[in-house]
Amino acid sequence: MLAEVASGGASEVVPKVTTLLKRFLTAKQLKQLHGLILVHGLNHLEGLVIRHLISFPSDYYQGIAHYLRLILRHSKQPDVFTATSVIRYFCNHGGFHEAFAQYVDMQRSGLLPSSFTVASALKACARLGNENGGMMIHCQVHSHGFCGDVYVETALLGFYTKVKDMETAQKLFDEMSERNVVSWNSMIDGYVRSGNIPLAEKVFSTMPNKDTVSWNTMVSGHSKTRNMEKALRLFQEMPERNPTSWNVMIRGYIDSDNIDLAQNFYNSMPQRNTISCITMITGYTKHGDVESARELFNNMSQKDQSLYNSMITCYSKNSHPKEALSLFDEMLQPKSNIQPDKMTLATIISACSQLQNFNLGSWIHESYMKQINITMDDHLRTALIDLYSKSGSITKAEELFKELHKKDIVAYTAMILGCSINGKEHIAIQVFDEMMASKIRPNLVTYSGILTALSHIGMVKKSYQCFDSMKNFGLEPTPDHYSLMVEIIGRNGRLDEAYDLIKSMPMEPHVGVWGALLRACATHGNVELGEIAAKHCFELESESSGYGSLLANIYASVGRWEEAKRLRERVHEKGSVKVPGSSWMDHQLE
């Protein structure tokens, strides 16, 4: 029939094409048919092609989305129904930016959205946290007269609850003439998300017909706030449980660091799904138990993309980048034949960065992503910022940083750290200030980055300010942060002050802290404190001789040759000349 279309006259072609498009077609056939449609100038039939395209199994999302983008770029806007299907398709597969862009394009070409269009576009805005977009659509709801449509109103509610504007959500909810179970559940979810458990409970208790989702949402509210007693009580009270109910409990125990109870729930649930397994793997990832995670992974008979992603992440997060890469390779093998997605690649880029395999990392960026039609997003950009800054291509990293749609804490931190290790300390400080100005909460990693920058340029006063500001964000400095401070203060020659800081630590200083003091004492030839610091280093890490050499240097620097010689001999006897790793140390050795 395809051949007939190719040869036939225009009048017979239309019904044939229409019939064909209702059948099952392979991707190749569809492409051919699409070509013929264009040859015959039947552009109005493109909508059918698009709708056919998005009915393919979602495994092919990357390819389908790519083809869709091509069609949408080169043709005139599809009809409302088709455009809406496209928006929904993007939405259901995580392409929220594209969903929203399609909605905007549709408006631009003068098409009036339907209630379905509006509901889908709102969902995209909700998931993107695009507050302006959502509010704009809210206005259109009024001007297009969609008020009173339960689906639209519930979508609006979903938008406001997702962006945590519970005041507006509550107002909308109160004014709704008709509410369905989803509207109620959205309200519970909204209060749970904004951390207001009492109000969530209030909605939950006044809700007329609770379904399993209502119960699960409430249980997850308690488990998110680490109230596992209450979560368990509700879980037991539920009239009906589905796998999600169990998964929520497992996640709660994992978040409360109770991996044993999580394990118990996992073992006793009547039906496990992939998400149960992924949740457990995440728990093991957090606990650094790579072996148990792998065991669970191996036991799954059906392994999908997400499961692979969770295991690859487990390896990458626990500093097993080689294993991450080999599992990535395994998933691409014909016998498993699973497509990687953005998440896979973000993790793999991180693994490349850890392995210093910059060629593989930039090949993924420059070539592989295009090959498999994966479009850039902010998580990928962040992973690449780290990769490029670790390989010294700080300019590339800065470019990617500029391209970010939303700069989150991870992106800022990666950039700050990237600047710090590439001799752009002042830029690092600038980026840090910019982050503070945009009211993004720094975390412990951010402070490691900025203190590293400050340590390179020895800005003592600014470092103190920075260090002291940690408590404004409820952050407790870790021994690593103290090490950095000791290094900064000590390198400036203020050794007693550095020692005082160590003594003020609320926890036991680890070897890094004493090592920083010892190195500072070596620089400034302070025997008294150097001996104290060295003593602690020996106690904490007797097998390393680097500390002995440092102390010997101190003796030598003040002319106490005998002691220096004796110490060096002892170091030599031990046979080990290993020096503890430290960026500062490396500079000293150069």
Add this chain to the structure above:
DNA sequence: CTAGGGTTAG
């Protein structure tokens, strides 16, 4: 509408 997988240090 509920459950899962991504990116930053050491």
